[in-house]
Amino acid sequence: MLNQHEIMQTIRMIDQQHLDVRTITMGISLLSCAHSDIKVACDKVYDKITRSAENLVATGEAIEKEFGIPIVNKRISVTPIALVGAAADTDNYAPFAQAMDRAAKTCGVNFIGGFSALVQKGMTEADRILINSIPEALATTDIVCSSVNVGSTKAGIDMDAVALMGRTIKELAAATADRGGFGCAKLVVFCNAVEDNPFMAGAFHGVGEGERVINVGVSGPGVVYHALQSVKGQPFDVVAETVKKTAFRITRMGQLVAQEASRRLNVPFGIVDLSLAPTPAVGDSVARILEEMGLETCGIHGTTAALALLNDAVKKGGVMASSHVGGLSGAFIPVSEDEGMIAAASSGVLTLDKLEAMTCVCSVGLDMIAVPGDTTAQTISAIIADEAAIGMVNSKTTAVRIIPAPGCKVGDTVEFGGLLGSAPVMPVHAGSSADFIARGGRIPAPMQSLKN
Amino acid sequence: MKAIVTVIGKDQVGITAMVCALLAQHNINILDITQTVLQEYFTMVMLVDTAACPTSIGDMADILSKAGQEQGLSIRIQREDIFNAMHRI
Numbered sequence: 001m002l003n004q005h006e007i008m009q010t011i012r013m014i015d016q017q018h019l020d021v022r023t024i025t026m027g028i029s030l031l032s033c034a035h036s037d038i039k040v041a042c043d044k045v046y047d048k049i050t051r052s053a054e055n056l057v058a059t060g061e062a063i064e065k066e067f068g069i070p071i072v073n074k075r076i077s078v079t080p081i082a083l084v085g086a087a088a089d090t091d092n093y094a095p096f097a098q099a100m101d102r103a104a105k106t107c108g109v110n111f112i113g114g115f116s117a118l119v120q121k122g123m124t125e126a127d128r129i130l131i132n133s134i135p136e137a138l139a140t141t142d143i144v145c146s147s148v149n150v151g152s153t154k155a156g157i158d159m160d161a162v163a164l165m166g167r168t169i170k171e172l173a174a175a176t177a178d179r180g181g182f183g184c185a186k187l188v189v190f191c192n193a194v195e196d197n198p199f200m201a202g203a204f205h206g207v208g209e210g211e212r213v214i215n216v217g218v219s220g221p222g223v224v225y226h227a228l229q230s231v232k233g234q235p236f237d238v239v240a241e242t243v244k245k246t247a248f249r250i251t252r253m254g255q256l257v258a259q260e261a262s263r264r265l266n267v268p269f270g271i272v273d274l275s276l277a278p279t280p281a282v283g284d285s286v287a288r289i290l291e292e293m294g295l296e297t298c299g300i301h302g303t304t305a306a307l308a309l310l311n312d313a314v315k316k317g318g319v320m321a322s323s324h325v326g327g328l329s330g331a332f333i334p335v336s337e338d339e340g341m342i343a344a345a346s347s348g349v350l351t352l353d354k355l356e357a358m359t360c361v362c363s364v365g366l367d368m369i370a371v372p373g374d375t376t377a378q379t380i381s382a383i384i385a386d387e388a389a390i391g392m393v394n395s396k397t398t399a400v401r402i403i404p405a406p407g408c409k410v411g412d413t414v415e416f417g418g419l420l421g422s423a424p425v426m427p428v429h430a431g432s433s434a435d436f437i438a439r440g441g442r443i444p445a446p447m448q449s450l451k452n
Numbered sequence: 453m454k455a456i457v458t459v460i461g462k463d464q465v466g467i468t469a470m471v472c473a474l475l476a477q478h479n480i481n482i483l484d485i486t487q488t489v490l491q492e493y494f495t496m497v498m499l500v501d502t503a504a505c506p507t508s509i510g511d512m513a514d515i516l517s518k519a520g521q522e523q524g525l526s527i528r529i530q531r532e533d534i535f536n537a538m539h540r541i
Contacts, residue, residue: 004486004497006539065510068530249538256537
């Protein structure tokens, strides 16, 4: 039988260490909703989403109560809208986003992702329409998230799309200027995007997926931080073992919740995403885990090595705990959503360059970073290109979610509220990358041998 | 179905009696109890069987939590599966 110590350990993780299931995300295929009349297509989108996910929130809440585990978000991801919209005779896909927004609100979910296009090798007319629709789509909706995949290890980087995304991000910031450029917090630019990611803003339901699927994202930076406090000063072997054991427990919980949700909703179980996703709450920070390993502030020398160990140990611990692992799986480092990162960035210790280095060894990339409002579209494109290059060469997912906050300068703070937190505006390099971005074309796919 | 009831809070007269009475009222059978008091801090863990309980675990969680709040205690009921998943391979 379970002993009292084990039971109380779980209770403490939930009560004091912010252990939770971050999200149950239902993926829904919208391929069947394509229609030449956009009004008909939008109605089909609304109907299919509301029909498929009508019980998602109630089921999530019931599981939450019975197991006594907080499930913070219930979300929906859909087929990239550029694929669904391609049949429609229109030059603006914003109505699709509005239909998604209405459907998601009817279902009561927190976010819906999939206003997306996959353009790593080139853009179709529909891809181009979708990207051009992003500013209006995200400015006129509340909970729709958008993503664009501009590169992959197999296809290289589509630099025309990179240039277009820089301009799109600037337009989106301007369209949501009254909210500090909030729209940009709902748009992510990927390299090597995954098709089963349950986390926002990058979730979409890939074309290789089934009709419907349940993916679960776990969390627990607070639990890992607390576990490491008990091994102060010990060698890294011990640190890695401690993280692995903790990740195992967290993931087992996620797996149980995923299976239960899948059974009750009669929707196949997809994957558990083994991610350490921080929140702005004190005690739920990835940066503080790195500091617990012996770094004075996150962002100083040694941070990349600490993050590499953490990311790897989380995966090793989690893999055995779940029957199917997928999504992004690793430690997230979103600046505005992590109390320790906010502090490190505000003090000037954590810089964009160091964050870029950190993204080489962890899941995803430059995430929730505010930069001055006068940052040019070309500079943003260049930041995207750098990040995509890291993902392309290292065969991993990387992403950029950057907010050129209108009217803000270095030292200001942009408030987004809720899980999105607050972002200190960080400096970018002053020189121009305009000629580099103006070239366009494609960066060829990298060698997969002769690795050095 | 088996579940775990945990009670945490400042020690006072009648905690065990109150919780047991509440469980009996809802036809929940207690299979095992461990209880400690450390520096006036009361901790009780019960393994219970809810098979004959007409109320759902979700509703029981609300009932117990409310009863606990009135006395300054944290009382919860959770399905045993969650603990088994986390602590047993």
